[in-house]
Amino acid sequence: MMFTYYPGCSLHGTAREFGESLQGICKALEVELHELEDWNCCGASSGHALNEKLSIALAARNLIIAERDERDILVPCAACYHRMKVAHKTLQQGFDRTMGEHYSGRNHVVLAMDLFSDRDILARIAERVVKPLKDLRVVCYYGCLTVRPPDLTEVKDHEYPQHMERLMGQLGAEPLPWSYKTDCCGGGLSLSRPETTDRLIRTLYEGALEAGAEAFVVGCPLCQVNIEARQAEIVREMGKGFSLPAFYFTELIGLALAIKGAEGWLKRHMVDPIFLLRSKGLL
Amino acid sequence: MAQKKSQHEHVVVPDNAFAHRVRKKTGENVFQCYQCLKCSTGCPMAHAMDILPHQLIKEVQLGLREEVISSRTIWVCASCLTCSVRCPNKIDIARVMDGLRQMAHARKGRLGDELVPLFHETFLRSIRGRGRVYEIGMLMNYKFKTKQLFRDIGLGWRMFRKGKIRLLPSRVKKTKEIKDLFNKFRGV
Numbered sequence: 492m493m494f495t496y497y498p499g500c501s502l503h504g505t506a507r508e509f510g511e512s513l514q515g516i517c518k519a520l521e522v523e524l525h526e527l528e529d530w531n532c533c534g535a536s537s538g539h540a541l542n543e544k545l546s547i548a549l550a551a552r553n554l555i556i557a558e559r560d561e562r563d564i565l566v567p568c569a570a571c572y573h574r575m576k577v578a579h580k581t582l583q584q585g586f587d588r589t590m591g592e593h594y595s596g597r598n599h600v601v602l603a604m605d606l607f608s609d610r611d612i613l614a615r616i617a618e619r620v621v622k623p624l625k626d627l628r629v630v631c632y633y634g635c636l637t638v639r640p641p642d643l644t645e646v647k648d649h650e651y652p653q654h655m656e657r658l659m660g661q662l663g664a665e666p667l668p669w670s671y672k673t674d675c676c677g678g679g680l681s682l683s684r685p686e687t688t689d690r691l692i693r694t695l696y697e698g699a700l701e702a703g704a705e706a707f708v709v710g711c712p713l714c715q716v717n718i719e720a721r722q723a724e725i726v727r728e729m730g731k732g733f734s735l736p737a738f739y740f741t742e743l744i745g746l747a748l749a750i751k752g753a754e755g756w757l758k759r760h761m762v763d764p765i766f767l768l769r770s771k772g773l774l
Numbered sequence: 775m776a777q778k779k780s781q782h783e784h785v786v787v788p789d790n791a792f793a794h795r796v797r798k799k800t801g802e803n804v805f806q807c808y809q810c811l812k813c814s815t816g817c818p819m820a821h822a823m824d825i826l827p828h829q830l831i832k833e834v835q836l837g838l839r840e841e842v843i844s845s846r847t848i849w850v851c852a853s854c855l856t857c858s859v860r861c862p863n864k865i866d867i868a869r870v871m872d873g874l875r876q877m878a879h880a881r882k883g884r885l886g887d888e889l890v891p892l893f894h895e896t897f898l899r900s901i902r903g904r905g906r907v908y909e910i911g912m913l914m915n916y917k918f919k920t921k922q923l924f925r926d927i928g929l930g931w932r933m934f935r936k937g938k939i940r941l942l943p944s945r946v947k948k949t950k951e952i953k954d955l956f957n958k959f960r961g962v
């Protein structure tokens with residue numbers, strides 16, 4: 492399996508552990524990644540908030556460069572993925588002429604979470620699990636753009652998806668049912684208006700506790716940072732003594748496959764998961 | 775314009791010119807809305823809005839351009855798409871929000887929120903310069919502009935210690951291509 496890899500800006504910064512763990516598991520599972528030549532920012536939510544055409548053009552430049560090769564494009568971040576899918580569709584509707592380029596659209600844009608919950612790769616993972624994540628009780632948190640809108644993501648059960656749960660089951664963890672898996676974390680608003688988004692994180696925290704979870708599992712850098720970075724204050728306000736870490740699903744695959752370097756990824760969390768993992772004998 | 779009121783002060787004379795402009799810009803026909811409230815009921819940001827999503831759609835129908843364009847709602851909408859996927863009439867409300875934000879920003883008048891649009895501008899300028907977003911540089915810039923340099927400073931320090939803050943920005947090689955896109959599509 493071979494992909495053009497579009498890391499996106501946050502995997503170079505706040506979500507380094509997502510990038511490192513993704514590359515680690517790809518190597519172990521024989522998924523070859525070729526970083527996209529001279530990729531640029533997809534425009535994120537600020538692009539489409541202020542300027543429709545520019546937002547398409549920014550994402551489109553990447554897709555046009557990627558057409559030099561005949562490989563699907565693997566995107567880890569849900570926000571980048573959404574913008575790329577929108578651009579992929581708009582380019583095919585004639586926006587490529589506006590860009591002064593030709594775009595065939597033959598390469599698919601694939602979300603990392605979808606790739607690793609696909610049946611074939613699940614089977615490959617199952618063969619190689621050496622350290623099942625026994626007794627690790629998690630809630631899978633999809634957020635918005637990994638599942639919505641279904642006409643772009645092709646996720647049929649977008650109100651109550653199950654694919655991350657299947658992956659977690661395969662790794663030996665215990666995914667718990669809960670009601671908030673596709674609720675919003677506030678996205679980028681947590682940076683400009685945190686006072687309006689903290690209550691969303693609080694809802695997620697309470698929901699996860701109520702379900703009996705020890706951790707969240709996520710597939711989006713913005714969800715991860717919002718959940719972990721904003722929890723300290725929320726937990727203090729609520730008078731609770733502890734926060735729940737949010738793992739990238741890639742980190743958990745890495746742990747179950749006993750890939751070297753996992754501790755390095757986990758060290759970067761704002762909510763320290765090391766104690767939890769040690770107490771389960773997973774580190 | 776809908777601002778013309780009839781002799782009775784509080785009666786709004788509907789004017790669908792604005793709704794047609796919104797349709798042209800976004801492709802969405804707001805007249806399909808029958809006010810079921812499903813969008814507002816599921817909206818995670820409703821608590822921070824001055825007009826709820828279904829009210830906003832109604833106001834677009836009526837042509838209350840000023841109310842809508844200067845609302846806080848369009849800036850605190852998180853673009854989560856919950857409303858869009860649930861609307862029984864398949865109105866992509868999040869797309870309408872985008873269109874309205876873009877109109878509001880383009881007209882250079884008073885905006886219903888200051889911090890959010892300023893954040894978006896700072897973010898886009900960061901892309902314009904390097905082709906990629908240098909998170910920490912962009913955030914410092916934003917905090918400087920909004921005079922909140924010390925808000926969340928403890929959080930910033932913790933992130934730094936966890937190695938989440940890169941000291942050197944990464945950039946595209948062909949920055950000129952990015953500038954050209956900004957010029958062509960008149961970005962910030």
Ligand code: SF4
Nearest residue numbers: 807809810811813861
């Ligand atoms: S969900 Fe659709 S039809 Fe119902 S109030 Fe909202 S916009 Fe109108």
Ligand code: SF4
Nearest residue numbers: 817851852854855857
């Ligand atoms: S897209 Fe905006 S308006 Fe719609 S539900 Fe989400 S936050 Fe509310």
